Amino acid sequence: MSPAASGYIDLRSDTVTKPSAAMRRAMAQAEVGDDWFGDDPTVNQLQDRAAELTGRPATLYLPTGTMCNQIAMHAFARAGHLVVCEESAHVGGMEISSSAVLSGIAFRRLGAPSRGLLTAAQVAGALTPDPYDVTVVDLVTIENTHQVGGGAVMPVDDVAAIGKVCADRGVPLYLDGARIFNACAVTGAAVADYAAQVDAMMFCLSKGLGAPIGSLLVGDGEFIREARRLKVLFGAAWRQAGIMAAAGLIALDESPGRLATDHANARRLAEGVAATVPGCLDPAGVETNIVFADVTVTGHSLAAWVEALAAEGVLVTTVAGRVRMLTHVDVSAREVAAALAGWRRAAAALAA
Numbered sequence: 329m330s331p332a333a334s335g336y337i338d339l340r341s342d343t344v345t346k347p348s349a350a351m352r353r354a355m356a357q358a359e360v361g362d363d364w365f366g367d368d369p370t371v372n373q374l375q376d377r378a379a380e381l382t383g384r385p386a387t388l389y390l391p392t393g394t395m396c397n398q399i400a401m402h403a404f405a406r407a408g409h410l411v412v413c414e415e416s417a418h419v420g421g422m423e424i425s426s427s428a429v430l431s432g433i434a435f436r437r438l439g440a441p442s443r444g445l446l447t448a449a450q451v452a453g454a455l456t457p458d459p460y461d462v463t464v465v466d467l468v469t470i471e472n473t474h475q476v477g478g479g480a481v482m483p484v485d486d487v488a489a490i491g492k493v494c495a496d497r498g499v500p501l502y503l504d505g506a507r508i509f510n511a512c513a514v515t516g517a518a519v520a521d522y523a524a525q526v527d528a529m530m531f532c533l534s535k536g537l538g539a540p541i542g543s544l545l546v547g548d549g550e551f552i553r554e555a556r557r558l559k560v561l562f563g564a565a566w567r568q569a570g571i572m573a574a575a576g577l578i579a580l581d582e583s584p585g586r587l588a589t590d591h592a593n594a595r596r597l598a599e600g601v602a603a604t605v606p607g608c609l610d611p612a613g614v615e616t617n618i619v620f621a622d623v624t625v626t627g628h629s630l631a632a633w634v635e636a637l638a639a640e641g642v643l644v645t646t647v648a649g650r651v652r653m654l655t656h657v658d659v660s661a662r663e664v665a666a667a668l669a670g671w672r673r674a675a676a677a678l679a680a
């Protein structure tokens with residue numbers, strides 16, 4: 329039986345959401361064509377909408393955030409050259425094997441002073457030219473919000489400072505903005521404010537925005553022309569993709585405005601978990617929809633906690649040695665309260 333069907337509260341990711349009724353209707357009614365030929369009117373509409381939202385001239389609708397990242401790195405970085413990233417960034421962590429296989433890229437991974445957020449000074453240090461020309465950096469990447477950093481938000485000014493360092497050194501800057509709308513919900517900035525600071529970026533429709541599938545790669549015309557070629561090369565000429573793009577358009581209309589609710593729910597969840605398991609997290613550090621808890625402070629293993637929580641109807645995952653939970657459109661304040669009751673029962677069961 330699937331977790332959703334059997335009534336679990338699913339906090340494993342913000343990707344577990346189901347399409348809304350409006351999305352389902354739009355998908356059923358979508359006008360479609362063969363996207364390989366650029367003929368899908370709904371995909372084209374979504375790409376135009378993304379261009380309008382980001383203020384950038386060219387965009388490309390792709391199946392996943394990973395594919396956006398991989399295509400961007402392939403376009404910007406030569407095999408054997410380096411990409412700078414934060415040490416727990418998605419590109420240099422979950423995707424490290426992908427970029428090794430697809431592009432022959434190596435990473436210069438930097439430990440951030442706080443919650444995954446690189447500083448301009450760190451990036452400047454990483455771009456100091458190698459006097460022997462052996463290590464060459466082709467690209468700098470940043471992630472906002474930072475997932476393993478606990479959904480940490482980088483303000484626009486900090487992105488701009490990194491962008492200036494990169495521009496001074498002639499190295500492009502790429503933003504993995506899988507959850508950039510979450511960052512905007514906190515800073516009050518527009519996505520375009522972030523997009524203006526970088527050479528290229530991506531954002532996901534399939535995370536906090538609640539669409540079933542899809543991400544947008546954004547940049548200038550030349551970059552997106554090459555990205556379009558790489559999309560076909562990587563096997564993502566996905567034909568009548570308008571059926572998915574239709575849900576993406578609804579996601580862009582209905583979701584950014586409700587992310588603050590996910591953030592408030594995450595803070596409430598964090599406060600409750602901290603009360604149940606003292607010392608496992610600081611609720612004040614929860615800025616967006618991601619909560620990490622170091623449950624090993626209890627002396628019980630991560631695996632024991634995951635199992636105990638699942639037995640009480642709460643699904644979580646583990647990342648970087650901690651329990652990870654994400655709030656999303658399918659988790660209401662009531663479900664947060666129920667999840668916290670599950671946490672209390674799990675704690676009692678483990679203590680027994």
Ligand SMILES: Cc1ncc(COP(=O)(O)O)c(C=O)c1O
Nearest residue numbers: 392393394395418471475504506
């Ligand atoms: C920060 C970040 N970037 C990229 C991705 C990859 O997105 P996708 O799962 O759509 O490939 C994720 C997925 O969790 C992510 O958290």
